[in-house]
Amino acid sequence: MIKPLIAVSALSLAMASAIGPVFAADVGQAPAKNIVVFYPGSSGMEWILTGTEHGGAKAVKKGEPCTGCHVDEKTGMNESAEIGAKILSGAKSKNAALEPEPVKGKPGSIPVSVQASHDADNLYLRFTWKNTGFLSGNKMDPDNPLKLAVMLEEIGKVELDSTGGCWATCHNDVRTMPGVKDDKKTKYVKDGNLATGKFFDLFQFRSGSGQKMVDGHIADKRVMEGGMALQEAKGELNGDTWTVNFKRKLKGGDGDVTLQPGKEYNFGFAIHDDYTIGRYHYVSFGYTLGLGNAGASINAVKQ
Numbered sequence: 001m002i003k004p005l006i007a008v009s010a011l012s013l014a015m016a017s018a019i020g021p022v023f024a025a026d027v028g029q030a031p032a033k034n035i036v037v038f039y040p041g042s043s044g045m046e047w048i049l050t051g052t053e054h055g056g057a058k059a060v061k062k063g064e065p066c067t068g069c070h071v072d073e074k075t076g077m078n079e080s081a082e083i084g085a086k087i088l089s090g091a092k093s094k095n096a097a098l099e100p101e102p103v104k105g106k107p108g109s110i111p112v113s114v115q116a117s118h119d120a121d122n123l124y125l126r127f128t129w130k131n132t133g134f135l136s137g138n139k140m141d142p143d144n145p146l147k148l149a150v151m152l153e154e155i156g157k158v159e160l161d162s163t164g165g166c167w168a169t170c171h172n173d174v175r176t177m178p179g180v181k182d183d184k185k186t187k188y189v190k191d192g193n194l195a196t197g198k199f200f201d202l203f204q205f206r207s208g209s210g211q212k213m214v215d216g217h218i219a220d221k222r223v224m225e226g227g228m229a230l231q232e233a234k235g236e237l238n239g240d241t242w243t244v245n246f247k248r249k250l251k252g253g254d255g256d257v258t259l260q261p262g263k264e265y266n267f268g269f270a271i272h273d274d275y276t277i278g279r280y281h282y283v284s285f286g287y288t289l290g291l292g293n294a295g296a297s298i299n300a301v302k303q
Contacts, residue, residue, distance in 0.1 A: 026303045027124035027245070030115040033298050037271055037282035038084030038109040041098030044172040048163065053094050066164035066285045080285070084108030100178050107132050110271060110282050116300035118250065118291050122231065123259055123300055125150065125246040131237060132273060139275040144208040147272040148235070148244045151218070152201040152257045152265050152289065158189050164286040165268020169200055169218045176278030192219035194254055200266075201257040205233040205244050217255030228253035250291075264288040264296045 043054075051057040056069050070079040085108030087098045115126040127148060141147070151169070153161050158168050169187040173180060192198050194217065202222070204214035211234060215227030229252025235244040250259040257265060267289035272281045290296025 027115050027117040027126045030117040030126075030301050031299070032113045032115050032128075033287075034111060035114055035269075035284050035287065036078055036080035036109050036111050037269070037284045038080040039088050039099075039106070039281075040084075040170075040279065040283050041087040042100075042172070042178050042279060043087070043093075043098050043167075044170045044174070044177060045160070045163075045167050046172045047098070048167055053096065055094075060160065060163050063160075063162065065162050066167070067287070071285060081109040084282070103136060106134050106136065106274070110273075112269075112271070112284075114269075114298055116289065116298050117303050118259075118261075118300045119303045121250060123246075123248045123250060123291070124303075125248070127242075127244045127269070129242050129271075131240050131242055133240070134274055136274055140277040140280065141272070141275050144206045145273070145275055146207040146235070146242070147204055148269065149202060149204040149214075149272075150246065150267070150269045152259075152267055153199070154197060154257055155264060155266055155288075157197045158200070159191070161266055162286060165284045166200075166270060167286070169222075170279070174278075176280065186222035187218050188221050189219055192221075194219050199255060201227070201229075201255060203227060203230045203233065203246065203248065205235050205246065207235055207237075211235065215252075215256075219255075223255065226254065227256050229256040259291055261291045261302075262293055264290045264293055267298060 048054050048060055049057050059069065088103055088106055088108045090097050090099055090102030110129050110132065113128040117124045151166055155162060161168050169189055174185050174187055175183045189198055189200065199217045199219040202216050202218055206212050213230055213233035214224050215230035216224040217227065229249040231249060232247040235242065265288065267287050268284050270281045270283045287297035289298045289300065291300045292302055293299055
């Protein structure tokens with residue numbers, strides 16, 4: 001059971017002093033895209049595709065992305081915050097609650113500013129948001145107060161890949177899902193296979209001592225190593241604002257999606273705050289990332 005909110009003083013100052021400076025990059029001059037990440041609870045892919053639970057199941061099966069129903073940038077409509085708050089409250093979504101262990105006081109969502117740029121060899125990403133300051137006292141990952149993970153995928157390789165950020169890798173039988181006893185079952189892709197390109201590229205920033213960066217992939221299972229594209233992953237908590245930067249080669253090795261100017265790629269990201277693991281994170285819906293492609297959700301401008 002997740003413990004109630006506890007009081008914390010000077011956490012931001014302590015974490016900021018423990019984290020080194022963010023590397024300088026021209027990405028700070030790139031246009032900002034505002035994306036709301038939200039708490040998804042146990043809404044795995046199987047739940048998404050069950051019509052008696054999720055009203056958009058039929059649309060998803062036809063290839064409609066989650067943003068098609070929940071986000072309308074022309075009107076400003078965005079249901080992410082509402083969804084996250086409802087799930088965290090323990091309220092039922094039709095027949096069942098998506099969070100059997102409601103967390104009192106935890107924000108249901110976080111607005112994040114995303115910037116992207118590239119040069120001839122590298123992609124640069126910057127994520128900026130206000131620190132929630134929330135601590136439950138339940139340190140699932142005691143070494144890392146915060147983690148931020150990014151997932152990329154070549155469009156059309158994975159079944160239902162364009163539905164939403166990480167949902168093609170999130171299933172009801174993975175660890176931390178309600179009722180699952182196998183604590184080693186990680187995220188996976190249906191029929192995932194590196195050789196056939198059915199995988200998600202995964203890289204991650206960790207705020208713990210040394211800020212270890214992770215470069216892996218998700219195919220038939222999640223592998224948190226082996227990638228050769230990620231060059232830097234650095235973060236800084238300055239006052240009440242987090243900034244996390246990534247520098248990634250456009251080309252890597254096995255498990256790294258090769259990025260080419262003019263093309264679009266599926267893009268999503270997740271934030272684990274409050275020392276959390278597994279499904280206890282904030283996630284984005286699925287968006288697209290392009291290099292010099294104005295039609296993409298996030299256009300990495302050329303430096």
